Amino acid sequence: xxxxxxxxxxxxxxxxxxxxxxxxxxxxxxxxxxxxxxxxxxxxxxxxxxxxxxxxxxxxxxxxxxxxxxxxxxxxxxxxxxxxxxxxxxxxxxxxxxxxxxxxxxxxxxxxxxxxxxxxxxxxxxxxxxxxxxxxxxxxxxxxxxxxxxxxxxxxxxxxxxxxxxxxxxxxxxxxxxxxxxxxxxxxxxxxxxxxxxxxxxxxxxxxxxxxxxxxxxxxxxxxxxxxxxxxxxxxxxxxxxxxxxxxxxxxxxxxxxxxxxxxxxxxxxxxxxxxxxxxxxxxxxxxxxxxxxxxxxxxxxxxxxxxxx
Amino acid sequence: xxxxxxxxxxxxxxxxxxxxxxxxxxxxxxxxxxxxxxxxxxxxxxxxxxxxxxxxxxxxxxxxxxxxxxxxxxxxxxxxxxxxxxxxxxxxxxxxxxxxxxxxxxxxxxxxxxxxxxxxxxxxxxxxxxxxxxxxxxxxxxxxxxxxxxxxxxxxxxxxxxxxxxxxxxxxxxxxxxxxxxxxxxxxxxxxxxxxxxxxxxxxxxxxxxxxxxxxxxxxxxxxxxxxxxxxxxxxxxxxxxxxxxxxxxxxxxxxxxxxxxxxxxxxxxxxxxxxxxxx
Numbered sequence: 001x002x003x004x005x006x007x008x009x010x011x012x013x014x015x016x017x018x019x020x021x022x023x024x025x026x027x028x029x030x031x032x033x034x035x036x037x038x039x040x041x042x043x044x045x046x047x048x049x050x051x052x053x054x055x056x057x058x059x060x061x062x063x064x065x066x067x068x069x070x071x072x073x074x075x076x077x078x079x080x081x082x083x084x085x086x087x088x089x090x091x092x093x094x095x096x097x098x099x100x101x102x103x104x105x106x107x108x109x110x111x112x113x114x115x116x117x118x119x120x121x122x123x124x125x126x127x128x129x130x131x132x133x134x135x136x137x138x139x140x141x142x143x144x145x146x147x148x149x150x151x152x153x154x155x156x157x158x159x160x161x162x163x164x165x166x167x168x169x170x171x172x173x174x175x176x177x178x179x180x181x182x183x184x185x186x187x188x189x190x191x192x193x194x195x196x197x198x199x200x201x202x203x204x205x206x207x208x209x210x211x212x213x214x215x216x217x218x219x220x221x222x223x224x225x226x227x228x229x230x231x232x233x234x235x236x237x238x239x240x241x242x243x244x245x246x247x248x249x250x251x252x253x254x255x256x257x258x259x260x261x262x263x264x265x266x267x268x269x270x271x272x273x274x275x276x277x278x279x280x281x282x283x284x285x286x287x288x289x290x291x292x293x294x295x296x297x298x299x300x301x302x303x304x305x306x307x308x309x310x
Numbered sequence: 311x312x313x314x315x316x317x318x319x320x321x322x323x324x325x326x327x328x329x330x331x332x333x334x335x336x337x338x339x340x341x342x343x344x345x346x347x348x349x350x351x352x353x354x355x356x357x358x359x360x361x362x363x364x365x366x367x368x369x370x371x372x373x374x375x376x377x378x379x380x381x382x383x384x385x386x387x388x389x390x391x392x393x394x395x396x397x398x399x400x401x402x403x404x405x406x407x408x409x410x411x412x413x414x415x416x417x418x419x420x421x422x423x424x425x426x427x428x429x430x431x432x433x434x435x436x437x438x439x440x441x442x443x444x445x446x447x448x449x450x451x452x453x454x455x456x457x458x459x460x461x462x463x464x465x466x467x468x469x470x471x472x473x474x475x476x477x478x479x480x481x482x483x484x485x486x487x488x489x490x491x492x493x494x495x496x497x498x499x500x501x502x503x504x505x506x507x508x509x510x511x512x513x514x515x516x517x518x519x520x521x522x523x524x525x526x527x528x529x530x531x532x533x534x535x536x537x538x539x540x541x542x543x544x545x546x547x548x549x550x551x552x553x554x555x556x557x558x559x560x561x562x563x564x565x566x567x568x569x570x571x572x573x574x575x576x577x578x579x580x581x582x583x584x585x586x587x588x589x590x
Contacts, residue, residue, distance in 0.1 A: 046481070
């Protein structure tokens with residue numbers, strides 16, 4: 001996903017001289033060719049996240065469209081004031097491309113795991129927050145971003161995800177549906193967790209349980225009205241996200257349910273816990289430990305359906 | 311021979327224009343009943359020299375593409391900037407009297423979205439230099455000739471982000487960028503040497519790759535000569551250390567932490583200050 005994103009930025013930069021890439025000591029890597037071909041649009045700066053956000057704001061104020069890429073925790077935690085004031089307050093089209101969303105960097109420990117990034121970025125006025133599910137959706141999102149003057153935060157997955165959004169060829173900010181308008185259970189998710197939710201859907205289908213998965217790649221506005229018939233029909237609604245319990249998708253759902261005066265009686269949550277994990281291992285280890293793999297999501301749905309029946 | 315800029319800044323007498331601008335500062339201070347007086351007065355001649363004689367700018371077209379960019383990174387010194395902008399016609403001087411009121415365009419820190427002539431909103435310290443580095447890079451990429459000036463406070467140099475910006479300005483050899491340090495040697499709670507010494511400040515900026523000049527920050531002709539020197543856009547960025555006096559022109563406010571920021575200012579205090587500026 002990261003590689004596709006960077007290559008898309010390179011493609012956009014070839015056709016539009018306003019597009020610049022800004023990184024912090026990442027090594028040119030994927031973008032060596034961009035560095036060679038478009039040196040004036042490629043900036044690999046020092047390990048200075050506060051600076052690169054301010055620097056990009058200065059460029060954006062002068063009409064450029066900077067795409068910044070570095071590790072997500074450094075963008076969201078260390079640079080928060082620059083993100084809030086230099087970008088958010090000025091409503092500048094800076095795009096924060098956040099590597100290692102969720103537990104991707106689990107082996108590197110809690111300094112590197114972006115488990116509260118949605119919460120931080122959603123709290124910044126004017127910031128639009130995205131979590132695409134695969135490289136295909138990422139590319140569509142980046143192409144669409146060229147027409148938007150607002151700041152963006154985009155969470156990257158680990159990479160190598162299956163392409164599951166191929167039916168949605170244009171990025172339109174709306175929720176993406178996988179399944180029927182009506183079903184026994186609905187899964188609400190975002191980002192690469194869509195992959196795991198679709199796995200759970202398959203497992204349950206083989207047991208005769210119908211599940212519709214709704215993916216929200218754009219977290220600021222869930223356009224909940226589009227899911228009305230699903231919410232009306234399903235006896236179970238489960239929010240699934242690779243994020244701490246508060247401030248992310250589930251919180252956004254609660255806001256929109258409350259604003260629409262919809263009951264949350266059947267709405268449940270699966271997420272990471274609100275802790276700085278002291279376990280390492282892999283992202284997969286953490287998803288499994290926290291019940292966020294396809295089999296465990298499926299098991300949770302089964303158990304909740306049984307509980308609800310009693 | 312070593313020039314004693316501290317003494318020169320302290321001793322220099324203010325001319326009529328500087329006194330008139332200070333009267334406008336008092337109008338705003340009186341209207342708002344509050345404000346950062348000391349910082350506004352230490353930087354007033356720097357901003358006056360820039361807008362009177364150095365910057366390419368047009369009050370009737372604040373977003374003129376070829377204008378020089380000026381960022382007041384120490385946003386709390388905004389009363390000085392507001393006064394000079396109003397005096398140049400960016401907005402009516404009467405608006406100064408609404409300072410900090412609910413419907414005013416003039417808040418306690420400058421905002422681009424509300425006031426013509428403000429290049430970038432500041433207030434949280436340590437932001438302006440990196441933004442200025444981005445703007446200076448933009449002028450280079452566009453092959454345009456405008457310059458970027460960033461005014462920082464000496465207390466503001468406590469912020470690590472300033473030095474991140476300085477390293478990058480030097481790395482890119484952004485010669486069209488000038489950092490001006492309002493070196494009044496005081497910060498909010500006391501003199502800088504008792505809180506966080508910046509010595510040796512000149513060689514510090516030199517070590518960061520800047521071409522450094524020192525100047526009496528209340529001497530208009532010196533300021534215009536040094537700030538107006540031709541730049542080499544591909545050369546070293548410049549740092550101008552302007553020796554200033556916090557509260558300059560008001561005897562009771564000079565070098566006073568009490569007047570760094572003051573709220574609930576009384577009419578009697580304003581009257582006393584008006585008398586002081588006339589006799590300075």
